[in-house]
Amino acid sequence: MLSLDGIGKSYAGRVLFDDVSLRLVPGDRAGIVGPNGAGKSTLLAILTGAEPADHGTVSRTRGLTLGHLPQEILSAPDATVIGTALRPGEHLTALEAELHEIPEALERATDHAEQERLAARLADAHAEYDRLGGNHREVRARRILAGLGFRPGDEERPLRSFSGGYVMRAELARLLIDLPDVLLLDEPTNHLDLESVLWLQDFLAAYRGTLVLISHDRAFLSATTSSIVEVEGGKVTRYAGNYESYVRERAERRAQIEAAARNQERRIQETERFIERFRSKATKARQVQSRIKALEKEERITVAKEGPKVRFRFPQPARTSELALELSAVAKSYGDTKVYGALDFQLRRGEKTVLVGPNGAGKSTLLKLLAGALVPDAGERKLGLRVSTGYYTQHRQDMLDLERTVLDNAMACAREQGETFVRTLLGAFLFHGDDVKKKAAVLSGGEKSRLALAMMLLDPPTVLLMDEPTIHLDMASVDALIAALNEFDGALCFVSHDVHFIRHVARKVVRVEAGVVTEFPGDWEYYCWKRGAAALHPAAADVPAGSGGASGAETPATDVERSARGERAERRRAAEARQALAKRTRGLRDEIRTLEEAIEELEREKAGLAGDLADPETYKRPGPEVAELQRRYAEVEKALGERTDRWMAVQERLEEELAGEQD
Numbered sequence: 001m002l003s004l005d006g007i008g009k010s011y012a013g014r015v016l017f018d019d020v021s022l023r024l025v026p027g028d029r030a031g032i033v034g035p036n037g038a039g040k041s042t043l044l045a046i047l048t049g050a051e052p053a054d055h056g057t058v059s060r061t062r063g064l065t066l067g068h069l070p071q072e073i074l075s076a077p078d079a080t081v082i083g084t085a086l087r088p089g090e091h092l093t094a095l096e097a098e099l100h101e102i103p104e105a106l107e108r109a110t111d112h113a114e115q116e117r118l119a120a121r122l123a124d125a126h127a128e129y130d131r132l133g134g135n136h137r138e139v140r141a142r143r144i145l146a147g148l149g150f151r152p153g154d155e156e157r158p159l160r161s162f163s164g165g166y167v168m169r170a171e172l173a174r175l176l177i178d179l180p181d182v183l184l185l186d187e188p189t190n191h192l193d194l195e196s197v198l199w200l201q202d203f204l205a206a207y208r209g210t211l212v213l214i215s216h217d218r219a220f221l222s223a224t225t226s227s228i229v230e231v232e233g234g235k236v237t238r239y240a241g242n243y244e245s246y247v248r249e250r251a252e253r254r255a256q257i258e259a260a261a262r263n264q265e266r267r268i269q270e271t272e273r274f275i276e277r278f279r280s281k282a283t284k285a286r287q288v289q290s291r292i293k294a295l296e297k298e299e300r301i302t303v304a305k306e307g308p309k310v311r312f313r314f315p316q317p318a319r320t321s322e323l324a325l326e327l328s329a330v331a332k333s334y335g336d337t338k339v340y341g342a343l344d345f346q347l348r349r350g351e352k353t354v355l356v357g358p359n360g361a362g363k364s365t366l367l368k369l370l371a372g373a374l375v376p377d378a379g380e381r382k383l384g385l386r387v388s389t390g391y392y393t394q395h396r397q398d399m400l401d402l403e404r405t406v407l408d409n410a411m412a413c414a415r416e417q418g419e420t421f422v423r424t425l426l427g428a429f430l431f432h433g434d435d436v437k438k439k440a441a442v443l444s445g446g447e448k449s450r451l452a453l454a455m456m457l458l459d460p461p462t463v464l465l466m467d468e469p470t471i472h473l474d475m476a477s478v479d480a481l482i483a484a485l486n487e488f489d490g491a492l493c494f495v496s497h498d499v500h501f502i503r504h505v506a507r508k509v510v511r512v513e514a515g516v517v518t519e520f521p522g523d524w525e526y527y528c529w530k531r532g533a534a535a536l537h538p539a540a541a542d543v544p545a546g547s548g549g550a551s552g553a554e555t556p557a558t559d560v561e562r563s564a565r566g567e568r569a570e571r572r573r574a575a576e577a578r579q580a581l582a583k584r585t586r587g588l589r590d591e592i593r594t595l596e597e598a599i600e601e602l603e604r605e606k607a608g609l610a611g612d613l614a615d616p617e618t619y620k621r622p623g624p625e626v627a628e629l630q631r632r633y634a635e636v637e638k639a640l641g642e643r644t645d646r647w648m649a650v651q652e653r654l655e656e657e658l659a660g661e662q663d
């Protein structure tokens with residue numbers, strides 16, 4: 001048994017918990033839910049003893065073994081994948097100690113009953129050791145690693161050569177191999193792709209120990225837990241039943257409390273009226289006094305307020321060229337592993353594209369190439385006019401300086417905005433008052449994500465590149481992000497395994513597989529439908545895998561067959577229309593290209609001249625030369641203004657043409 005009794009915990013004067021109790025018995029499967037920063041990870045750390053409580057007691061049955069997967073691991077251990085996975089945890093260490101000690105004790109034992117007891121314990125320990133794979137533990141380890149998405153051959157590679165997500169996977173594998181009495185997992189699905197999530201779900205369903213699991217993933221919670229522990233507003237409340245029944249019961253409890261609060265309010269008002277009316281009547285003095293006392297004693301029922309929600313929007317970016325970002329013939333390899341050979345990829349203004357595909361297909365690599373965070377081995381990356389890219393990574397420690405405060409991190413991104421503005425923006429991301437003085441290192445997982453998002457808004461790019469933006473975010477924050485991205489006019493390209501998020505944001509799907517990208521010019525439903533159709537025509541299809549395949553399978557085959565023929569004719573018509581449109585608008589496109597080239601040239605010249613004019617050395621040159629520089633600067637600026645106006649006008653004409661075509 002593992003339990004908390006009257007636990008209190010504060011950080012820097014802020015009370016996180018005051019009086020929290022929780023009891024876990026063998027076989028419990030508890031899901032912990034609650035908003036970002038509520039204290040879920042802290043609660044887990046207190047349970048394991050990693051974090052001390054300010055008061056209260058933590059009790060743990062002697063010999064009970066625990067395995068804890070923290071929410072984030074900052075650095076990879078210096079070992080191979082298999083070495084990490086086989087590192088013994090509490091459970092195996094305890095077992096090995098027993099297997100060593102019991103035989104020694106047996107030799108020493110003289111009492112018959114004692115010998116029998118020891119022999120039985122030894123047999124149990126052997127049975128348990130066998131259950132963990134015994135001397136074939138490595139075989140079991142390899143199976144678990146494969147389930148969590150490692151590919152054959154990965155096992156011997158050093159963990160440091162993998163991304164942060166894989167470091168978490170290896171640590172998770174280690175715990176699953178150790179099979180402790182209690183597994184405490186802090187958002188384990190954050191670093192998994194859909195297939196591995198399903199694998200983990202099955203694994204946990206078969207696990208007979210005690211499970212304590214923090215997650216924001218509704219489907220995963222439903223499949224793996226049988227009670228829900230809610231952490232919110234300093235309170236920890238347990239609900240029997242799965243996630244759905246928790247949502248229901250919570251609504252009912254809330255309704256009951258609200259009704260009770262209303263009744264109480266009515267009663268209080270009646271009493272107050274009574275007191276008011278008879279206060280001056282001597283005959284009623286006793287009754288009035290007793291009622292005043294009763295009122296003072298009555299404990300008021302408070303209805304917990306719904307917590308504040310994150311609300312924000314991305315500032316509308318400056319107008320960019322239609323072709324915002326382009327990769328041509330890009331090649332990228334990591335050592336011997338070739339990810340892309342000659343990749344062409346284009347991102348257009350206003351496009352909302354999701355990259356999907358199996359694990360390790362190179363989605364994050366493509367995002368990094370687009371962001372310029374990774375330099376291609378060959379080929380070219382070209383930014384459109386006025387395009388700036390912003391790159392949000394799933395490993396926010398790349399974006400945050402963990403040693404600095406929230407405010408300092410944000411101020412480092414601010415351009416001309418002052419501190420007041422920055423504080424207001426941070427407020428919208430729920431960093432209030434002293435919260436901005438916290439060091440980034442102590443922030444909760446979701447708070448780090450919120451800070452990184454806020455920082456992107458301080459230097460708003462015209463092209464957003466986001467790698468798993470929803471991990472660590474609570475459900476309300478994900479919804480706020482969806483709303484903000486839907487209003488954003490710039491281009492967006494992202495990787496996500498959150499189907500709810502993809503469905504509400506993506507308007508185009510790009511499948512990345514084996515170094516090849518396939519475009520699906522429609523939303524998620526369209527992609528699933530196409531993948532379903534493609535499965536019927538294997539010649540034209542790539543092998544269905546992962547999320548797309550799973551959802552595509554829901555489409556009834558007959559519908560797909562029926563529409564396949566009509567769809568071909570439709571495709572031909574669409575292709576003809578596209579060609580006609582391309583011909584009509586060719587002149588406009590050519591003019592846009594010429595203008596963009598001219599503008600770029602002028603901007604370069606302007607920057608050069610501005611540099612000269614800012615240099616004190618320049619003014620030691622003869623007067624007429626300086627005057628000439630100034631004259632040329634004015635001329636360039638004027639030409640730039642004219643070209644830009646013309647460029648905007650032509651762009652608009654082109655857009656009208658394109659829009660007319662869609663009606």
Ligand SMILES: Nc1ncnc2c1ncn2[C@@H]1O[C@H](COP(=O)(O)OP(=O)(O)OP(=O)(O)O)[C@@H](O)[C@H]1O
Nearest residue numbers: 011036037038039040041042442443444445446447
């Ligand atoms: N050392 C510390 N100093 C100050 N504040 C801290 C410290 N450690 C944690 N906190 C704060 O305690 C609160 C609870 O953090 P915790 O990590 O437990 O939240 P959580 O519920 O797990 O959130 P998330 O869903 O974002 O992971 C957060 O507001 C966090 O900033």
Ligand SMILES: [Mg+2]
Nearest residue numbers: 041071444445
């Ligand atoms: Mg947490």
